[in-house]
Amino acid sequence: MAQPAYRTAELEQFRRAFRDFVSAEITPNISEWESRGELPRSFWQAMGRYGYLCPWLEESLGGSNAEFGYSVVICEELGRTGAMGIQTAVSVHSDIAAPYIDRYAAEDLRRRWLPGCATGDIVTAIAMTEPGAGSDLAAIRTSAVLDGDDYVVNGQKTFITNGMSCDLLVLAVKTDPAAEPAHAGISLLAVEAGTPGFVKARKLDKMGQHAGDTGELFFEDCRVPRSHLLGEEGKGFRYLME
Template identity: 65%
Template sequence: KKKWLPGCVTGDTITAIAMTEPGTGSDLAAIRTTAVKDRDDFVINGQKTFISNGMNCDLVIVAAKTDLNAASPYEGMSLIVVEDGTPGFEKGRKLDKIGLHSQDTTEMAFVDCRVPQTNLLGHEGHGFYALMDKLQQERLVCAMGSQVGAEEALRLTIEYTKTRTAFGKPISRMQYISFELAKLATEVEVGRAFLESLLIDHLEGRKDVKKASMAKYWICEMLNRVVSQCLQFHGGYGYMEEYPIARMFRDARVQTIYAGTSEIMLLIISRQLGL
């Protein structure tokens, strides 16, 4: 904490977390990266991909198997901190994404990467459970970003339809468009009310895996519905990069994929319902 947290707090130290691998996404327990003890060190070998902040990070927290003979795939995984510049830690290419162009997302490789055992974060073998505990908070953050994105897309579109005229009047006065905007506004308000109730629970220390998963699923899907329809109401201008709605459309798509896909959220919800 004394070594790394001050820089993390000030923003001088950029961090990343390396979980996803070329053959392992939603099934985190199936990672193949290993960290084998050798005297006072861990020797890490493996590949990671889709790592946010991967190119610019000063520290990366690596999910790796430290016990290859663990009784369960959910055991034997640990979190190990690797500093930029450590021999054997290789940052790969910056991935060319559809959206989120301002955020670097990269591949990583660890080839006999040696770090001291003191770089272990938390308890050995408890990495999977630590990640699962904090992923609920990450999903709330995704829901927050999606909610604000939907609100802004709707605001821009209402403003645009009031000024864009067709057939002698603003298109916002056309019944179909006004009704559709009313539907979108209703979805946005429902999302805001649900999210705020979850944030109150979170700030008061109450955890609800089911509702956090519902928020990640529904609000991120709602964002995609909203931006798609809002782009449509911009007409040809919505397809032009100079209009903010075009970027919103591109950036929204990943929200239903990262931090837990919509399908995984539905799986979690159904299990929480006892199904």
């Protein structure tokens, strides 16, 4: 069987180094982390210290400007541990949520947040799923109403990976509930943990993936600066589908 295209000698050398890291820093702690139901900040910072978070990020922001194959190797080797909650948490942070910040946030916010994403000082999550809507983005009800220089956000999200531990959340909201078709009214906001009205309500129990936390989040008149809009208003659905 032919080897995948990303199985280069350089990547296999990287794989061996990361496998050694996993053996030393992750495997001995899996039982504890699974019992706690979340990953400690020291895990994220250790990953960041060795360049294993957001390796695709440009060097000026703390990344390695690495090709996507490096992220694949990280995902594969974390999967070999059997603790899939760790793999999912890292993938959501490095390869799903943080790229939206890189691609769509204003330049000053990119430079404010992305270095921390690479070091593990900032953990990211993405919130789309809602009670009653599931992952049907067009049916979400979390609203964001522009009021002066802020969006006022109200609603609920559930089953959010890294939801309890995140410092920065990519949030899907309805900015135009009357839009036709419905998905044309969806936008993305970046919301910082600690913002008044952003409530991390509870950690959800799961049948598996215990080492990574999954949260239920509430937004109660949560004021998010207009400058935290990711990309253009009304284009969130398109961004999420790309």
